[in-house]
Amino acid sequence: MPDAPDTLALLPAAPSVIAEVRRWVGYLAHERRCSPKTVEAYSRDVRQFLTFLAAHLGAPPTLPDLAALAPRDVRAFLAERRAAGLDQRSLGRVLAGVRSFGRFLERNGLGKVGALQAVSTPKARPRLPRPLPVADAKAVADADTRAFEARETWVLVRDAAVLALCYGCGLRISEALSLTRREAPLPGAALRITGKGGKTRMVPVLPKVAEAIQDYLKLCPHPLDPEGPLFVGVKGGPLSPRIVQLAMASLRGALGLPETATPHALRHSFATHLLAKGGDLRAIQDLLGHASLSTTQVYTAVDTTALMAAYRAAHPRAQR
Missing domain, CATH: 1.10.443.10 (Intergrase catalytic core)
Known part of the structure; x- marks a missing residue:
């Protein structure tokens, strides 16, 4: 759910920044019609970002402070979140939430927060589908x-x-x-x-x-x-x-x-089992309705992983 006003009032940020955070949360919930969980996650990311900046800059951040941020400031924030235990995928989501707030400020003529776009999204290792036997x-x-x-x-x-x-x-x-x-x-x-x-x-x-x-x-x-x-x-x-x-x-x-x-997982099983039996990757793409072949290609990694596991378990030379 969106942040309650009293929660936002505790943010270590200038009143003008807090006011824009309130407006942005309302925009996400009512105009963008984001799910309550998305609004909650994004607003939490921005709270953490502003809290970090207050300590990083030595004072509650103002709107001009946000516009003056350098890429190194954003990287320092991501490093702090990484040290707190976030993985690459979670870091990417955090950056997406903060970028959403930055774009909101830009659309409302409150200055460009270019540093948020200048920092690359952390690359997450793709999760392989988990098909059933x-x-x-x-x-x-x-x-x-x-x-x-x-x-x-x-x-x-x-x-x-x-x-x-x-x-x-x-x-x-x-x-x-x-x-x-x-x-x-x-x-x-x-x-x-x-x-x-x-x-x-x-x-x-x-x-x-x-x-x-x-x-x-x-x-x-x-x-x-x-x-x-x-x-x-x-x-x-x-x-x-x-x-x-x-x-x-x-x-x-x-x-x-x-x-x-x-x-x-049954959908993943459908694709993986077809591929294991020699199914054509393009045909599987069409059957699944994937717009891009690269989305379907993830199943080749699943098939290779299973093949290598069987090889290591069964081949005499794989045993030590």
């Missing part, structure tokens, strides 16, 4: 895996159908839940999916996936409007992503999977 990915999309739960059969079959779409078609959970009843695929059909940025792609539907969806439709106790959601909750309303996430949490416990085994 093939056997576990198959088990997750099988309703029988949760047969031990005291749940209605149609609910277990519904959850399995959603997860089958994530693994069998590489869909994001939001894409699976956005399907209408009319779009429910038949065997041999394809899905027209609208993903991020309004980018549309065609995704073939495996017979097993179509079968899982048909099983759900046969058991679903609620009448489904052709233009309404394909997947519904126990009361007949649109199915919440949180319900699918909870189903995945139950499966993690049943199968002994790590916390990284999420519905989105």
